[in-house]
Amino acid sequence: xxxxxxxxxxxxxxxxxxxxxxxxxxxxxxxxxxxxxxxxxxxxxxxxxxxxxxxxxxxxxxxxxxxxxxxxxxxxxxxxxxxxxxxxxxxxxxxxxxxxxxxxxxxxxxxxxxxxxxxxxxxxxxxxxxxxxxxxxxxxxxxxxxxxxxxxxxxxxxxxxxxxxxxxxxxxxxxxxxxxxxxxxxxxxxxxxxxxxxxxxxxxxxxxxxxxxxxxxxxxxxxxxxxxxxxxxxxxxxxxx
Amino acid sequence: xxxxxxxxxxxxxxxxxxxxxxxxxxxxxxxxxxxxxxxxxxxxxxxxxxxxxxxxxxxxxxxxxxxxxxxxxxxxxxxxxxxxxxxxxxxxxxxxxxxxxxxxxxxxxxxxxxxxxxxxxxxxxxxxxxxxxxxxxxxxxxxxxxxxxxxxxxxxxxxxxxxxxxxxxxxxxxxxxxxxxxxxxxxxxxxxxxxxxxxxxxxxxxxxxxxxxxxxxxxxxxxxxxxxxxxxxxxxxxxxxxxxxxxxxxxxxxxxxxxxxxxxxxxxxxxxxxxxxxxxxxxxxxxxxxxxxxxxxxxxxxxxxxxxxxxxxxxxxxxxxxxxxxxxxxxxxxxxxxxxxxxxxxxxxxxxxxxxxxxxxxxxxxxxxxxxxxxxxxxxxxxxxxxxxxxxxxxxxxxxxxxxxxxxxxxxxxxxxxxxxxxxxxxxxxxxxxxxxxxxxxxxxxxxxxxxxxxxxxxxxxxxxxxxxxxxxxxxxxxxxxxxxxxxxxxxxxxxxxxxxxxxxxxxx
Ligand code: SF4
Ligand code: SF4
Numbered sequence: 001x002x003x004x005x006x007x008x009x010x011x012x013x014x015x016x017x018x019x020x021x022x023x024x025x026x027x028x029x030x031x032x033x034x035x036x037x038x039x040x041x042x043x044x045x046x047x048x049x050x051x052x053x054x055x056x057x058x059x060x061x062x063x064x065x066x067x068x069x070x071x072x073x074x075x076x077x078x079x080x081x082x083x084x085x086x087x088x089x090x091x092x093x094x095x096x097x098x099x100x101x102x103x104x105x106x107x108x109x110x111x112x113x114x115x116x117x118x119x120x121x122x123x124x125x126x127x128x129x130x131x132x133x134x135x136x137x138x139x140x141x142x143x144x145x146x147x148x149x150x151x152x153x154x155x156x157x158x159x160x161x162x163x164x165x166x167x168x169x170x171x172x173x174x175x176x177x178x179x180x181x182x183x184x185x186x187x188x189x190x191x192x193x194x195x196x197x198x199x200x201x202x203x204x205x206x207x208x209x210x211x212x213x214x215x216x217x218x219x220x221x222x223x224x225x226x227x228x229x230x231x232x233x234x235x236x237x238x239x240x241x
Numbered sequence: 242x243x244x245x246x247x248x249x250x251x252x253x254x255x256x257x258x259x260x261x262x263x264x265x266x267x268x269x270x271x272x273x274x275x276x277x278x279x280x281x282x283x284x285x286x287x288x289x290x291x292x293x294x295x296x297x298x299x300x301x302x303x304x305x306x307x308x309x310x311x312x313x314x315x316x317x318x319x320x321x322x323x324x325x326x327x328x329x330x331x332x333x334x335x336x337x338x339x340x341x342x343x344x345x346x347x348x349x350x351x352x353x354x355x356x357x358x359x360x361x362x363x364x365x366x367x368x369x370x371x372x373x374x375x376x377x378x379x380x381x382x383x384x385x386x387x388x389x390x391x392x393x394x395x396x397x398x399x400x401x402x403x404x405x406x407x408x409x410x411x412x413x414x415x416x417x418x419x420x421x422x423x424x425x426x427x428x429x430x431x432x433x434x435x436x437x438x439x440x441x442x443x444x445x446x447x448x449x450x451x452x453x454x455x456x457x458x459x460x461x462x463x464x465x466x467x468x469x470x471x472x473x474x475x476x477x478x479x480x481x482x483x484x485x486x487x488x489x490x491x492x493x494x495x496x497x498x499x500x501x502x503x504x505x506x507x508x509x510x511x512x513x514x515x516x517x518x519x520x521x522x523x524x525x526x527x528x529x530x531x532x533x534x535x536x537x538x539x540x541x542x543x544x545x546x547x548x549x550x551x552x553x554x555x556x557x558x559x560x561x562x563x564x565x566x567x568x569x570x571x572x573x574x575x576x577x578x579x580x581x582x583x584x585x586x587x588x589x590x591x592x593x594x595x596x597x598x599x600x601x602x603x604x605x606x607x608x609x610x611x612x613x614x615x616x617x618x619x620x621x622x623x624x625x626x627x628x629x630x631x632x633x634x635x636x637x638x639x640x641x642x643x644x645x646x647x648x649x650x651x652x653x654x655x656x657x658x659x660x661x662x663x664x665x666x667x668x669x670x671x672x673x674x675x676x677x678x679x680x681x682x683x684x685x686x687x688x689x690x691x692x693x694x695x696x697x698x699x700x701x702x703x704x705x706x707x708x709x710x711x712x713x714x715x716x717x718x719x720x721x722x723x724x725x726x727x728x729x730x731x732x733x734x735x736x737x738x739x740x741x742x743x744x745x746x747x748x749x750x
Contacts, residue, residue: 023314030307033524035560036400038392038629040637040665055396064666065321065394073319073396123320128260130320132335133344135366137357138318203357204365208397211315216308217389217398222632224560225589228572233305234564237528238576 002181005191006173012198019202020210027214031231041222048221055218069123076116082109083152090163090170107156114149117142141204144193151190161187246683248725249331251694257324258333265334268684270383270676273418280427281526284416291415292370296353298414299407303354305524308403313350315397316340322391322399327668328384331687336381339391339401345377346404375417382408383419384684386676387520387553388625388669405674406522413521421678426517429530434479434513440466443509446482454492460746462492462499468506469541473498475505475594476514476534476558477549478713486734487716490550493737496744497598500607505547511537514554515713519561520675528565531557535566535580544585547592550735552624552712553673558591559631595711596633598740599643602650608745614652617707619739620699621645621657622692622719623667624712638664644711644736651743656703662695670710672718685718686725693726700728708733 042048054060059077062070086106089095121142124134155161165182172179181187200206213219230238252258275285284294303310322339324330329337336342344366351358351367358367368374385405392400412418428437438446447464454462465471475498481491498505511533518526538546546568548558563569567577569590584590601607621644633639641664648655662668671688699705710716710733719733 027307027311030304030310032307033305034564036308036403036630038389038398038400038665039632039640041632043637055398059396061394061398062319062321062396065325065396069319069321120319127320129257129323129335129338130318132260133318133320133323133338133340135318136363137365140364200357203355205315205317208315208317211311212397214307214311215315215398216311217392217400222637224563225569225591226571228563228567228569228574228577230564231305234524235574238567238574 001183001188002169002178005169005181005188006178008195009173009191012195016198016201020207023202023207024210024214027210031233032216032220033231033234035220035222035224035229036216037220037222038217039222041220043222045221048219052213052219056212068119072116072119072123074116075112076120079109079111079113079116082106083113090167091174093167093171110149110153110156114146114153117146117149121146137204141206144197148190148193148197151186151193155184155186155190159186246686246725248686248693249690251690251697251726255691255694258330260335261333262335265328265332265337265384265684266377266380268384268681269380270678270681271420273420273423277420277423277427278413278416278418281423281430283413283418283423287375287416291375291417295370295375295411295415298411299350300354302407302410303350306403306407308400309407312343312397312399312403313347316343316347316399319396322395322401325391325394326385326401327388327390327671327691328386328684328688331671331690332384332684334384336377337384339395339399342381342385342401343399343404345374345381346408349374375412375415378408378412379417382412383676383681386625386669386671386673386688388673389629390625390666390669393629393665402674406519408522409520409675410522413523419521419675422517422520422675426521426526426530429513429517429533433510433533435515435517436479436482438479438482438512440509440512443482443507443512447507450488450492450495454495458746460499462495462746464491464495465504465506467509467541468504471504471506471541471543473503473505473545473547474511474534474538474541474543475507475547475549476511476537476591477507477594478515478551478554479513480713480717481549482512484713484717486720486731486738487550487713489741490735490737493735493739493741493744494549494594496741496746497594497601497607497737500744500746501601506541506543508537508541510540514548514551514558516554516557517675519553519557527557527561531562531565531568534562535568538568539580539583542583544583545588545592546584546590547594547597549594550711550713550737552626552714554713555593555711556626556630559593562591593633593643595643595647595736598737599634599647602647608747609651609740609743610745611651611653611743613743614739615654617652617739618654618656618703618705619648619652619707619709620655620696620705621648621663621736622670622708622710622715622733623663623665624710624715625667625669625673627711628665628667641665644709647736648709648739651739656699656705658695658699662691668692668695670712670715670718671722673712673714677714677717682721686722689718689722689726693722693728696728697726706732707739709736709739710734711736
């Protein structure tokens with residue numbers, strides 16, 4: 001069991017890092033030949049950084065677009081961020097004071113996350129337009145996240161897992177000094193599904209996370225009259241004349 | 242076709258419509274003939290092997306356009322864009338929801354270019370590129386005006402217009418082109434403008450305009466053509482030369498130049514601001530068409546380039562001319578420097594006619610009689626590509642403020658339409674992106690619905706009787722579509738039409 005999980009988690013990490021790395025490399029390498037920021041757009045680099053920051057922390061465009069989707073989506077992502085932070089404690093020893101401080105928040109963030117997911121899932125059934133565009137993979141993705149969240153919450157609120165042993169197992173993975181995985185069904189389910197999530201990340205719509213930073217309509221500066229913007233393949237055309 | 246075109250009823254609460262799958266499947270523009278296709282370098286027909294040609298093109302575009310690659314990967318099907326497209330609101334066809342329109346291509350991308358789609362096509366909604374799929378593309382990529390409203394509201398800024406343009410380019414490469422756009426592109430190359438108006442006819446038209454204005458005002462306002470050494474080259478949509486109400490704005494520009502005492506000229510070589518290369522997503526066409534402006538500017542030796550009232554044209558001019566043809570500033574290569582050193586760097590290059598007029602008004606250089614427009618209660622329709630793909634002036638949002646400031650300077654009665662239908666959330670007129678053709682009239686009438694609702698509100702509530710706009714397509718589209726909603730077609734006109742009414746000529750102050 002321990003060996004199986006160790007291999008699974010190593011493999012999942014490798015696929016996640018390599019897969020997302022490859023995708024990011026592809027995005028970075030592909031030029032944006034024309035200026036296409038959605039205007040009004042910032043006219044300086046700093047302004048663009050701020051626009052992007054608002055977009056990824058506050059979901060500004062979504063807020064203008066649909067309050068329900070924004071509320072559930074933001075709840076889910078903010079909850080997820082805190083939960084991930086809370087999980088850091090399994091990776092560091094000793095646990096720094098600030099990390100100890102976020103623990104209780106992280107607990108409730110898990111609840112927020114599950115609530116957000118429930119709301120988003122409900123929309124896929126209740127709003128005809130969203131139902132129309134939902135594919136089986138959209139439903140499966142939410143289902144996967146819901147089970148991960150619920151198994152995690154169950155360990156926090158219902159059947160406490162032996163987190164000292166879990167931590168030993170994870171630190172063991174980090175230091176290549178394997179420690180036994182506690183024989184707890186919830187832990188096993190939780191870890192296996194997280195591994196699945198990591199495995200499908202680079203091949204699915206989860207790519208929106210790196211993708212948003214490369215979106216030309218959001219990351220370009222509005223200065224086409226002041227600066228000549230030229231992609232390498234387009235610059236070669238100038239030479240032909 | 243036109244006989245059964247009917248406007249949909251206005252929606253009292255602006256609720257998204259119920260889904261009517263397949264409602265617009267039959268709406269398709271005429272296909273370009275083999276001759277038209279070949280004239281601009283595309284295969285004439287969908288012959289043997291078109292699938293391969295299409296997929297090769299798709300692969301090529303994925304390597305050339307970051308937007309395409311990132312947008313095809315990033316959509317999470319959140320649905321935020323589903324009720325943002327005017328064509329969906331007007332037709333209820335779910336494939337006119339921006340995300341569904343993207344998915345028509347995303348499904349093919351998944352199948353042929355991603356691991357998940359190769360292994361589990363059903364699960365991720367991946368499809369082979371078959372003739373049926375291509376037919377869907379032809380229908381629905383010709384039901385997108387590339388207005389970018391969806392990109393404003395998407396959390397990742399996914400711009401369906403980018404997908405539509407790629408779709409049209411892929412179809413062209415396969416041998417399936419749209420007649421309206423591709424025929425016009427051929428005309429630009431052969432004759433110099435979209436309307437196919439040859440140089441001598443243009444000269445006649447301009448002479449006629451000089452006589453008309455003389456009769457009306459008693460002043461000799463010139464409409465110069467191909468005048469070497471003029472200060473300003475004006476590039477304007479060719480509809481301005483004789484279509485109604487467009488021509489009234491052209492007269493407005495001429496009066497402004499006259500009053501400001503600035504020498505200017507039109508060019509018969511570049512007698513068209515519109516660039517339909519954008520509509521079909523072809524960088525090559527965009528570039529060759531834009532090059533005409535550069536050549537005319539070099540040939541005539543002008544110091545400034547000013548662009549007339551036209552939406553997509555201003556997008557290309559503002560956002561792309563510098564890239565495509567070195568018309569702008571900041572270029573460090575010889576190609577760009579050649580024109581830059583000729584143009585006057587104290588001015589923005591290119592400049593919108595509204596920026597030009599606004600600047601003169603600000604300096605008190607024009608005599609304006611607001612009362613002359615007192616018979617009008619004016620509202621302003623933000624044209625989609627000016628609003629969401631360009632700017633005017635020095636600060637973001639100048640594209641909204643400057644035309645409004647001009648209107649306020651020349652008219653006493655101005656009313657805004659409802660928030661959420663103007664500025665960067667403006668609704669497209671329903672005729673942009675290469676859809677301004679008679680066989681698509683049904684789609685155009687339906688696509689105008691959200692704008693017509695907003696106009697109805699201010700027409701009934703505030704007595705608005707004039708909708709000003711700065712786009713040749715908007716003007717032509719509304720002229721045609723307004724009567725279907727019970728409005729007079731003369732209700733639409735240009736901002737410089739208002740300027741033309743108010744301006745007092747004589748000695749410039
Ligand atoms: S670009 Fe405009 S027309 Fe096209 S899908 Fe988006 S909102 Fe609709
Ligand atoms: S708003 Fe963007 S992410 Fe959401 S469904 Fe539309 S295109 Fe996809």
